[in-house]
Amino acid sequence: MPSEAIIKLVNVGFQYAGSEKTALKNISLSIKKGEVVAVVGHNGSGKSTLCKLFNALLLPAEGTVTVDGMDTSAEANLLEIRRRVGMVFQNPDNQLVTTIVEEDVGFGPENLGVPPAEIRARVDAALGEVEMRDYAEKASHALSGGQKQRVAIAGLLAMQPEVLVLDEATAMLDPRGREEVLSTVLKLNRERGMTVVMITQFMEEALGADRVFVLHDSRLVMEGTPREVFNERALLEESRLDAPAFVKLRDDLLAAGLPVSQDAMTCDALADEISRALTA
Amino acid sequence: MPIVIEQLSHTYLPGSALAYPALSDITLTVSDGEFLGVIGHTGSGKSTLIQHFNGLLLPTSGSVHVDGLDTREKKLRKQIRSLVGMVFQYPEYQLFEETVERDVAFGPKNMGLDDAEAATRVSEALCLVGLDPAEFAEKSPFELSGGEKRRAALAGILAMRPKYLVLDEPMACLDPRGRREILALIESLRRDFGTGIVMVSHSMDDVAMYADRIAVLDKGSLYLVGSPEEVFSRGAELIEMGLNLPQATQLVRALRKRGVPIEHDYFRMDELTKELVGRWRHER
Amino acid sequence: MNANITLGQFLPGDSAVHRLDPRTKILLMVVYIAIVFVVKSLTVFLLPVVLLVVMFAFAHVPASYFFSSLKPMRWLLAFMFVINLFATTGDTILFQWKFIRLTQEALLQAAFMTLRLILLVAGTSILTLTTSPIALTDGLEKLMSPLRKLHFPAHELAMMMTIALRFIPTLMEETDRIQKAQMARGADFESGNIFQRAKSMIPVLVPLFVSAFRRADELAMAMESRCYHGGEGRTRMRELHFHWRDLTATLLLLLVLAGIVVWEKLPL
Known part of the structure; x- marks a missing residue:
């Protein structure tokens, strides 16, 4: 995996204007190119604030945030940073700007001053990537939640970004919509080397990440592979989080003496381990 | 007395070119103190169905009776709505008053209760949802956190002391602990007050854990209704409809595929764990 | 619906x-x-x-x-x-x-x-x-653009129209949902004289406004994230x-x- 950092935070602190509470305290982290990173934390832990620092929607009060070496607090870098770091938000209804799907996908490139013929080509390609080409001329409000989020992703792809940040983009979706969105971004990561940052409430989603960051009360309290993070059950509990159900099962089986691998954290992996242990 | 739904059909915009049949021929009973889970793919008619429970929607044909009261009778509707509490998805979006106390009192006041009785109901409901009246009653609902708003909105329904509580995805967008707290609250209402619960949820694990019976909706029809065991033993059909299975059921299926003969259709992880550990010990 | x-x-x-x-x-x-x-x-x-x-x-x-x-x-x-x-x-x-x-x-x-x-x-x-709504607002923007020299906000007006058209169905659905949520709490929108009826709309209008503001806030953030910075230097598909x-x-x-x-x- 390439080790070049695309997003880097050094000693970042943040506080909302007019609020006494600090939203983020002394956070240092780096996200590498081509990596899938999950950020988990309870409601109000600061994870949404954190991801808004990634594309200069918010600027740090202390410390620095850099994207591809560009400081987010320098006004001159603003558009370039936002082009590179695309963001999908939670509510599918509040991020599509225009009524018709393809016109919405063209919105970003239009802002960047891309020539019309190229916008057309980018829009068609982006809608193809998210498998929404059949809906190009449809009204966006009639789509399902998962489809709306895929259109939002296409709108970012048309700007040719390096990073996709999903700010709880699956929270309001049904299981099928969640699956559609997740498989779309993971495919983009596999096939295009897209860096993906998922902020999520669903621990199961974090299992698919290369690394997991855990936020608790405005602090970064843990960082590691899913296996490392979900092994810290006590720390997770303290951060008001839960391990995925299959991780709990794995631990219960281990405690009872069943020889299952520590790496088994999904249904299929665990089924393999259990059937081996029971038939051995 | 139960909620009795007989041969209910509902068509949106009937008679127009845009007529859209959302429900057809649904017969279902919700007994006193029962926990009924309602599952189905988005667009299967779940929201349309639950809005019939308190007369927000009226049957195009068929009937709905709440404790013997027909929802089609306009005069009975107020009474029906105080019997059946309805918690919509994201109920925090219905908060509107200047203080939490006044917002929670909205339902009781509409029922015609006097100030003293309403005040009793308000503090009772706030305590139930875990918001200390001394701390929260005078606050503006708009300055609460997301989870607190959700609970304040819930209190607004509970203050009407409904005999039945209908909930549409009550845990959506909450963190794991928030989800657990709301579920625990719903379960305690049933246990302590005998409140009948109808809960629509996409989380099969939650439904499997708490429901006495589960109604499966598919394309506007009642596909199946039965105990969690009966419903989740028909996993292949549920997957066909685009539904998920509880995680324990998923594992049972994965194990069977690998030749591990598990006879019982487990749908709760704790029971499946016991079975697996038992087998392991037995093998040794 | x-x-x-x-x-x-x-x-x-x-x-x-x-x-x-x-x-x-x-x-x-x-x-x-x-x-x-x-x-x-x-x-x-x-x-x-x-x-x-x-x-x-x-x-x-x-x-x-x-x-x-x-x-x-x-x-x-x-x-x-x-x-x-x-x-x-x-x-x-x-x-x-x-x-x-x-x-x-x-x-x-x-x-x-x-x-x-x-x-x-x-x-x-x-x-x-x-x-199409976007063609309509594009056309209006172009027609009004000579007025820009007089500091007339042609682009801004057209963008406002685009967004308004986009959000009409969303807000209508929302109104329906809030109205039903309040009816479930015993609100009555159908009886009483004109003043009582107007007053009974408060429980619908307040949440609707709160939500419209929230949506506007989130939309603004999404637009900024997609490099929107006014009409300057914008091209059209x-x-x-x-x-x-x-x-x-x-x-x-x-x-x-x-x-x-x-x-x-x-x-x-």
């Missing part, structure tokens, strides 16, 4: 009318409105009526859309008719009962005013039915071009206008 609103709805298609440049269509609409207002007699109305039928035919819009565009206006139309019927004075009495008097002049005037309103609504709905058909359509309509002006002046 409020799907019976045709006003402002777009019907995608590839007819001659659909392919006209939106700027042409907006200008033609202005001419059409002028025609409808210039006409002073019921007989001359034949011309815009024919024009309307021709437009509907050319646009391949089913007649049912004509009627459903009028449906939300039915009470206003009825009101207009009745007001004109009794507020117009005349000599040719058709019917009299106590102080109620119906004259031929009033009947004609009422029919005339109602027809004028119908023609206006049906004509403008042709515009919105055949022009679809550029607007005038074609022969735009010229033809304009000339035709101007001819009709001239014809009507002449006809009105002729002592028929």
Whole structure:
């Protein structure tokens, strides 16, 4: 995996204007190119604030945030940073700007001053990537939640970004919509080397990440592979989080003496381990 | 007395070119103190169905009776709505008053209760949802956190002391602990007050854990209704409809595929764990 | 589930009318409105009526859309008719009962005013039915852009329109949901006098406003994330071009206008 950092935070602190509470305290982290990173934390832990620092929607009060070496607090870098770091938000209804799907996908490139013929080509390609080409001329409000989020992703792809940040983009979706969105971004990561940052409430989603960051009360309290993070059950509990159900099962089986691998954290992996242990 | 739904059909915009049949021929009973889970793919008619429970929607044909009261009778509707509490998805979006106390009192006041009785109901409901009246009653609902708003909105329904509580995805967008707290609250209402619960949820694990019976909706029809065991033993059909299975059921299926003969259709992880550990010990 | 609103709805298609440049269509609409207002007699109305039928035919819009565009206006139309019927004075009495008097002049005037309103609504709905919202706002922006020199916010206005059109269905659904949530808490929107009813809307309006503000906030953030920074340096995916058909359509309509002006002046 390439080790070049695309997003880097050094000693970042943040506080909302007019609020006494600090939203983020002394956070240092780096996200590498081509990596899938999950950020988990309870409601109000600061994870949404954190991801808004990634594309200069918010600027740090202390410390620095850099994207591809560009400081987010320098006004001159603003558009370039936002082009590179695309963001999908939670509510599918509040991020599509225009009524018709393809016109919405063209919105970003239009802002960047891309020539019309190229916008057309980018829009068609982006809608193809998210498998929404059949809906190009449809009204966006009639789509399902998962489809709306895929259109939002296409709108970012048309700007040719390096990073996709999903700010709880699956929270309001049904299981099928969640699956559609997740498989779309993971495919983009596999096939295009897209860096993906998922902020999520669903621990199961974090299992698919290369690394997991855990936020608790405005602090970064843990960082590691899913296996490392979900092994810290006590720390997770303290951060008001839960391990995925299959991780709990794995631990219960281990405690009872069943020889299952520590790496088994999904249904299929665990089924393999259990059937081996029971038939051995 | 139960909620009795007989041969209910509902068509949106009937008679127009845009007529859209959302429900057809649904017969279902919700007994006193029962926990009924309602599952189905988005667009299967779940929201349309639950809005019939308190007369927000009226049957195009068929009937709905709440404790013997027909929802089609306009005069009975107020009474029906105080019997059946309805918690919509994201109920925090219905908060509107200047203080939490006044917002929670909205339902009781509409029922015609006097100030003293309403005040009793308000503090009772706030305590139930875990918001200390001394701390929260005078606050503006708009300055609460997301989870607190959700609970304040819930209190607004509970203050009407409904005999039945209908909930549409009550845990959506909450963190794991928030989800657990709301579920625990719903379960305690049933246990302590005998409140009948109808809960629509996409989380099969939650439904499997708490429901006495589960109604499966598919394309506007009642596909199946039965105990969690009966419903989740028909996993292949549920997957066909685009539904998920509880995680324990998923594992049972994965194990069977690998030749591990598990006879019982487990749908709760704790029971499946016991079975697996038992087998392991037995093998040794 | 409020799907019976045709006003402002777009019907995608590839007819001659659909392919006209939106700027042409907006200008033609202005001419059409002028025609409808210039006409002073019921007989001359034949011309815009024919024009309307021709437009509907050319646009391949089913007649049912004509009627459903009028449906939300039915009470206003009825009101207009009745007001004109009794507020117009005349000599040719058709019917009299106590102080109620119906004259031929009033009947004609009422029919005339109602027809004028119908023609206006049906004509403008042709515009919105055949022009996508974005084409409409693009056209408006382009037409208003000379005014930018006078610091007129042409782009901003067009963007506001785009967003408003996009959010109409969302906010309608939301209104329905909040209304139902409050009805479930015993709110009554149907009884009482006009003041009580207005007051009963507060539990709907407050959450609706709160939510509209939240949506606006989130949308602004999403737009910023997608590099929106005003109209400066913006390109458009679809550029607007005038074609022969735009010229033809304009000339035709101007001819009709001239014809009507002449006809009105002729002592028929």
